[in-house]
Each structure stands twice: as C-alpha cells, then as structure tokens.
Amino acid sequence: MNKRGHLWGIGVGPGDPGLLTLKALEALKEATVIMAPLASSREESAALQIVKEWVDETRLRVYGFPMTREPDSLAACWREVADEVAALVEKGEKVVFLTLGDALTYSTFNYILQQLAGKIPPECVTTIPGVTSFAAAAAAENFPMVCGEELLAVIPLPDGPLSRVRGLVRESDTVVFMKIGNRLKELMAFVNEEFPDRAAVFASRVGTPGQYLCRDLDRLPEGVDGYLSVLIVRKAGIKP
Amino acid sequence: MNKRGHLWGIGVGPGDPGLLTLKALEALKEATVIMAPLASSREESAALQIVKEWVDETRLRVYGFPMTREPDSLAACWREVADEVAALVEKGEKVVFLTLGDALTYSTFNYILQQLAGKIPPECVTTIPGVTSFAAAAAAENFPMVCGEELLAVIPLPDGPLSRVRGLVRESDTVVFMKIGNRLKELMAFVNEEFPDRAAVFASRVGTPGQYLCRDLDRLPEGVDGYLSVLIVRKAGIKP
Structure with missing residues (x-):
C-alpha cells in the first residue's frame, strides 16, 4: 500500500x-x-x-x-x-x-x-503563514503602521482607474498599496490628492540586496519602479 | 567610553x-x-x-x-x-x-x-516583523483569504456601535475583525446582516494549546469568547 x-x-x-x-x-x-x-x-x-x-x-x-x-x-x-x-x-x-x-x-x-x-x-x-511585504516595509523604517482603533485597508492596484478604490481609501486610517507595477507615478498623484497630511513608506524589494526604502514620496528618484513594491500611507501622519 | x-x-x-x-x-x-x-x-x-x-x-x-x-x-x-x-x-x-x-x-x-x-x-x-493572527488563522484552515484584485480591510472593533465601520466593510471583499473581546455575539449579528453569502474563519488563541477554530459561525458554541481571537470573513464565499 x-x-x-x-x-x-x-x-x-x-x-x-x-x-x-x-x-x-x-x-x-x-x-x-x-x-x-x-x-x-x-x-x-x-x-x-x-x-x-x-x-x-x-x-x-x-x-x-x-x-x-x-x-x-x-x-x-x-x-x-x-x-x-x-x-x-x-x-x-x-x-x-x-x-x-x-x-x-x-x-x-x-x-x-x-x-x-x-x-x-x-x-x-x-x-x-509568513511575513507580508508591508509588515516588513513598516519594520524596516520603524514606521508605526496601525494602532488602537485605526482601520487598515490593503489594496492591490485595480485594473482601471484608481478612483475605484477611493471609497475604501476614505474609510481607512492606513492604506497599503500593492501590485504597483508600472503605475507608480499615477499612484503618487492619487496619494497626493487623497492624503495631504500623510506619513508614508515606499519599499521596493524589501529585505533583498536590491532593497530601496523612501519616506519622502516627493523625493522618489526617477527610475524607481513598482515591481515587488509596496506603499504604506498613514493618513494622519506620525505624531510624536 | x-x-x-x-x-x-x-x-x-x-x-x-x-x-x-x-x-x-x-x-x-x-x-x-x-x-x-x-x-x-x-x-x-x-x-x-x-x-x-x-x-x-x-x-x-x-x-x-x-x-x-x-x-x-x-x-x-x-x-x-x-x-x-x-x-x-x-x-x-x-x-x-x-x-x-x-x-x-x-x-x-x-x-x-x-x-x-x-x-x-x-x-x-x-x-x-512577524506573522499576524489573521495570516495564521487563514493558514490553519487553508482558507483562501485574498486573491487577485480583492480588497482587504482589517478592523479592530471600535468603541461604540459597529455601524461605525459599515462603510469600510461594504467597500471590502475580505474583512478581518480583531480585538473582539466580549463582543462576539454582537459581531456575529452584524456579520449575519452584512455578509449573507460569506465564508468565514473564527480563530481563538491560534497556534496555542487552547486553539479553537470554526468555519461555521452558526455553530459557535456557547462559552467561546473573543479574547485573543480573530474573525475573517470573505464576502463572496469560496468558489471551487
């Protein structure tokens, strides 16, 4: 047998x-x-x-x-x-x-x-189970991700316009964007519009030799792409 | 020095x-x-x-x-x-x-x-970083949690009525409820109302000797509480 x-x-x-x-x-x-x-x-x-x-x-x-x-x-x-x-x-x-x-x-x-x-x-x-890219990205930057009663949304970029996820974004305190691919610029424009007072972490290939981390989204260099990347945005910023 | x-x-x-x-x-x-x-x-x-x-x-x-x-x-x-x-x-x-x-x-x-x-x-x-309770709960039940373009919300139960999170719940495909504490019955009533066609996993103390797992929320025994628990609800159910 x-x-x-x-x-x-x-x-x-x-x-x-x-x-x-x-x-x-x-x-x-x-x-x-x-x-x-x-x-x-x-x-x-x-x-x-x-x-x-x-x-x-x-x-x-x-x-x-x-x-x-x-x-x-x-x-x-x-x-x-x-x-x-x-x-x-x-x-x-x-x-x-x-x-x-x-x-x-x-x-x-x-x-x-x-x-x-x-x-x-x-x-x-x-x-x-394993560690997600967004948990690792927050950790890499010692970035307080969600505390207390804060609401977290995880959003893989949709086919079609980002306005599709505006409702979810507006109902949440912290938003994780995944599957960014070649839409990083478009996502930045959306984030600038929706989160004027945010704190954020962008992480590409986190934990690998090619890791790139950035907290100031206005200074993302040209050439950074969204492959194996994640963007965490905390609507209210970080208050000391 | x-x-x-x-x-x-x-x-x-x-x-x-x-x-x-x-x-x-x-x-x-x-x-x-x-x-x-x-x-x-x-x-x-x-x-x-x-x-x-x-x-x-x-x-x-x-x-x-x-x-x-x-x-x-x-x-x-x-x-x-x-x-x-x-x-x-x-x-x-x-x-x-x-x-x-x-x-x-x-x-x-x-x-x-x-x-x-x-x-x-x-x-x-x-x-x-580490493994979250909801990743472990989904894994313990081999429960497909989020795929493709599905939207995930993670909700610690709010002080006050659950209707506060209805907007977020309605914008999401899969919802994780945390910090359930002594409000499990109230949460079940909310879930029954909001997710008639759901699939779900309730997990208490996942991975410990006192672990309790349940996929049929209608059969949660009396006496189960929400301490160190998590409830994952997938709005559309699981399609084979």
Whole structure:
C-alpha cells in the first residue's frame, strides 16, 4: 500500500531569508520536492532566491506561469500545477510550494488550494503563514503602521482607474498599496490628492540586496519602479 | 567610553513558537534583557509563553500595563516603559521587546517607538516583523483569504456601535475583525446582516494549546469568547 505524501504551502516572507519562520524551514528541510514559481518574463524566482541556501537542485521543480491577467489562461495554468502537486502527493512525495510573503495574502497558493479541492485529502495539506511585504516595509523604517482603533485597508492596484478604490481609501486610517507595477507615478498623484497630511513608506524589494526604502514620496528618484513594491500611507501622519 | 546597546522590537507571531522568524530567534539569543508585557488582569504573558523555551528568568523583565483604553493612563504607562528601555540601551544592554503577532500591526511596539523618539538614536532600534493572527488563522484552515484584485480591510472593533465601520466593510471583499473581546455575539449579528453569502474563519488563541477554530459561525458554541481571537470573513464565499 502506498503511503500518501504531504503538501506544505509556505510563505517565505518578502525577501530577507531571516524572515523565514522556524516551521517553514523545517518543512523545507523535510521536503522531497520543492516547487518554485518563475514568471515567464524573469530569469530567477524571487521566492526561490530567499530560500536558496536550503534548497539543492535535485529537489527543485521550477514551474512557469504566464504574465497575464486573462482569467482562462491563469486558471488553466493553476489547474496544471495543482494536478502536478496532487500527483506528487499521491506518489508519497513531501512537497513544499513556495510563495512570497504570506501564504494566503495575494499569493498563488490561494489558487492552488482552490484547484486542489477534491484532488487530495485536506489532511494532506498544511499552510504555513509568513511575513507580508508591508509588515516588513513598516519594520524596516520603524514606521508605526496601525494602532488602537485605526482601520487598515490593503489594496492591490485595480485594473482601471484608481478612483475605484477611493471609497475604501476614505474609510481607512492606513492604506497599503500593492501590485504597483508600472503605475507608480499615477499612484503618487492619487496619494497626493487623497492624503495631504500623510506619513508614508515606499519599499521596493524589501529585505533583498536590491532593497530601496523612501519616506519622502516627493523625493522618489526617477527610475524607481513598482515591481515587488509596496506603499504604506498613514493618513494622519506620525505624531510624536 | 560606554558603548550603546540596541533595541529589537520583535513580533513573535500569534501563538505557535514555530512561527517565530529566524531573525527574531537570533535577537532573542543575543539579548541581555527581554521585556515581556503582562496585562494586570492576567497571570501569564501570552507573548512570553510563545518564546519561553529560549528565555531564562535571569534576562527577563516583565512590565505591567493597565487594562484601560483611557488615553492618559496608557500614555503614562508607555512613557515609563520607553524610559526604562532607553536607559537600558544607554547602559549598553541588548534589549528585546516582545510583541504578539506582527511588531507594528496593532501592537504595543507602535507606542514604544513613538515614545522613544529623541531618546535613543534611530540606528539603535531594529524592528523585526512577524506573522499576524489573521495570516495564521487563514493558514490553519487553508482558507483562501485574498486573491487577485480583492480588497482587504482589517478592523479592530471600535468603541461604540459597529455601524461605525459599515462603510469600510461594504467597500471590502475580505474583512478581518480583531480585538473582539466580549463582543462576539454582537459581531456575529452584524456579520449575519452584512455578509449573507460569506465564508468565514473564527480563530481563538491560534497556534496555542487552547486553539479553537470554526468555519461555521452558526455553530459557535456557547462559552467561546473573543479574547485573543480573530474573525475573517470573505464576502463572496469560496468558489471551487
């Protein structure tokens, strides 16, 4: 009789290998297969970079995914990856699925979980949470993010105009903007309009050798982009 | 000449010692003083419980704080704790300040940072982020929390009626409710009204031996309370 394997979805944090949790490291060491994502436009997997000192190539499976927001292509891709994961677990492999940041905050693992439903028993799946990019960005700048009764909104930039999220922005005290991509200038204009008295942290590739941090949004240099970036805005500023 | 010490504010996660980060563990091992909070109404510090296997009593300083929302008493307390921390760092001590969950998401360390401004040089302070209770609760139930363009709101229950946060709730796709305390029944009534088609996870003391998890809010047993609890509600439910 074949003994079933296991799947761990682990959030590896946004960049600094030191932000890996003890539990995630344990899963990494025990794994027989480590699945790492590679966007078709990039040469390296950002999630793999973070844990590479614990991953040897013999256990590694890199899977590609299309750089598209087209729902059918994406669903087909996640279904294929989920089928591969399910087959591995069925064969008895101990599979670790890497995701950047936290495992269920805007991560691929959300889709894999949904595609796996009915394919492997729930007791064969363990999610290990991780540190989000915005928690790491606030920490890197010792930036008081949310206290007391303050309301926090986390907003991945929408397809289409930013005015779509104005309602949420106006109801919140601190706003985290994610998935900024090539829309940083547009976002700055929106933030200047909505948050005249703000304090803010912009963080790009936080915790990696290419980290860039900036608290004065008016001094963001040309050439800074929004890839793997996060912007935290605190509406009322910081009062000493 | 006296060499200045250092302060690390570390988020120890919500309960499971395995969710400590490698960096936080390193700071804990290097510390000469470990500051742990104790609410005046409790016998044990929840944050200390999580890391106790790495903390010997000789390095430990437990500080009390009043169970009040009265701003002046709280400010006086945080000022006193910050003064103590500043004096320790000035003497050359390596101080670790423990907080539950992430270090800057509704944690005491936000107040300590603000009170420390001007008392010790910024380069003597390092914040180490951690895993939040809601990331851990979603993970414990393999619950897809936020994907794609979905909007996330994090809401500590307000003093006064829940209708104060209705605007934010209606603008979001997934809502995390925190600081539920003794208002769980009231919150359930609000959630039933606002989210008829929801999927949800209620988690109390996630990751501790007293952990309680529940996805069917209609079956929450009598006697479950909201202390160290979090409720995640996904407005549209989970679609397979």
